[in-house]
Every structure is written in structure tokens, then in C-alpha cells.
Amino acid sequence: MDSYLKLIANISDETRALADQAGSLPCPTGCFDCCRNTATMSISLAEAKHLSIGLKMLPHQIQKNVQEKAERTINKIEQEGYSEEKVVMDGVESAEIIKGHVEGECPMLLSGVCVVYDYRPIICRVWGYPIQNNLEVACCKKTFLDSERKYKPLPYNQYWNDCKELSIPLNSKQKKDATHHIPICYFVQYLLKSD
Template sequence: MSTDPAQVKEKYRQLVSEINQDVDRIRQEYGKYPCPTDCFQCCNNTSTIPISEVEARDLQIGLNALPRQIRLHIYNKALKTIKVLESKGFTSDSMVKDSGLEAIDIIKGQSYGQCPMLIGGVCSVYEHRPVICRVWGYPIDNGNELACCRKTFIGQRRNFNPVKYSLYWQKCKTLSEDLGVFKKTPACYTVLKLIDTK
């Protein structure tokens, strides 16, 4: 049975606040932002990252707030990615099954590999970005391993209590299931579904 979407939305906002506090904690201990201000390398090769339903619903708020011209631009970027991937035999389901591992070889370094929501080197949905985008750049607990961007916290990753990413992702999964949705969707397909082109 699905939970009231308004309740799930509120719980997701609480989760985002918890994540922000966890990230702030490390930033304060570190004493500065870990990323160079002009870097957006991690938004490349992310057009197929899996997005949960609860993240998608928040993303929709950000996308709806954009001017139509930008929405159309994002839509067309996502469509281009999908066309390329489908011409190679990929589907939304096949990518989610292996977390996009095979598809990454196709999109890596290509224009259609870039997150459709990156516009001119800036995240167009920053306040509503998915959870991984909120934590990447900091040392994160990714289940059985400590993960971190190769460009940040070099030689210092183990000096910090990692951001509890694995727990946050689990919470997203549970909240999505509360909405009656059990499957994740690659970012390009998520965007295509969410964007109002009118």
C-alpha cells in the first residue's frame, strides 16, 4: 500500500536536510570546499545514473521552475542520449539492471554522456539535485567501501568519518517504495518523463 505522497515528500526534505548537515560537518572539519569552483567533471558521464522515484519527484519541482527554452534544451539532450543508447541495444531496464556499467563505455567522454541538466557548466536543478550529487566530492560510505572523487581529499580520505551515503540511498529506496515504485530509472529517461515541453 502506498503512503500519502505529501508525507513522503516531507520525509525526503528531512532526509535532504540530514544529508546537508552530514556534508557540512566534513566541510567544517576540512576547513574549505573540497572542489575547485570551476570544476563540473563529475556531471560528465552521468546521463545514465539511476534515479529513485522520490528523487525524481523532487527533481520535477526544479525542472518545472525552469524557463521553457531551458526545459526544451534539457529534454533534447536527454533524447539524444537515449537515441544513441537504444541504437546500441540498451533499454532503461537493461541499464538499471547492471547500474549502467555497460552503458558507461558508450557514453564516456561523449557529449551525450553529460547530465542533461548541466547547462553551461552549471547544474540547472541545484536545489533539487539527486542525493549522489549532494555528496560526491566528499569521502562517502558506499556500502562495503569508502569512495571519493579522485580530485578531492587526496591522501586524507580516511581522516574523516565518511558521509553515510549507503544509508541515505537505502532511505531513498524505502521512500520510493512507499510511493509504490520499486524501480530506479536512468537520468536521461527520468528527465524525458518529467519534462513538460509545452
């Protein structure tokens, strides 16, 4: 866990430096558009382990609300013939089923607030800033308005690879998964359903 905490500290330093360079934080106040259509997004097991700390600290009623929201997402995607494994394999295609629906929102987004903000996954820490995603520079359309190419993008690919590497020793607690990641809605269901 120490290596993961060092990684997120490094990411915080890099996002802070980029915000300073740009002159402000990228996200408009009250915006949570990036939390929509993310319920089936996969996170690494290292991210999941850290996220579980934040989820377990929530009051029981909030945990219940998060778990119920994840269940609604799972029910919707499974009605369309998807399983956890198929969501992992199909990625963006599975997200299309829930896109624009309340079931698409991250289960940890309640009343427009991330209830696990300090424990959020890596993509949630860097989205809004220009990020290197494979061969492309990606950026939220509401931030760095047409200026994302002026800034050195954050190395999201490297962060994701680091998370997958840190996940290898954690794989024994989850289903055997060569990619070492899990969709958020299923992770929340597994973690909170037993409580």
C-alpha cells in the same frame, strides 16, 4: 515529501560539518567533472519527485534544452541496443557507451552549470566528500587528496536505502519497478516530453 526534505536537510548538515572539519568545500571552483558520465545514472523515485519540482520551475527554453540533451543520450544508448530496463540492470556497463561523450553529461548540466542545483539528487549532494559505498570508501580524485581516510565517510548506502524506502509509495505513477529507481535521462524524457 516531508521525509525526503528532512533527509536532504540532514545530508546538508553532514556535508557542512565535513567541510568545516576539512577546512573547505571539497570541489574546485568551476569543476563539474562529476556531472560527466552520469546521464544513465539511476535515481530513486523520491529523488525524481523532488527533481521534477526544479525541472518544472525552469523557463520553457531551458526545459527544452534539458529534454533534448536527454533525448540525445537515449538515442545513443538505444543505438547500442540498450533499453531503460537494460540500463537499470547493467548500470556501469551502460555508462561505458557514453563515457567521455557529450551524451554522457547529466542532462541538467548546461554550459557547465547545474540548472536544478537546489533539487539535485542525493549522489550529487555528497560526491566529492568521502562516502561509504557498500564496503568501500569512495571519493572524487580531485578532492580530499589522499586524505579521505582521515575523515568519517558520509553514509551514502544509508541515504540510498532511505531514498528507496521513501520511493515505495510513489511507485504507482511510474512503471512497476521493484528497485524503485529510474535512469536520469529517461526520467527527464518522461517528465518534459509531455510539456
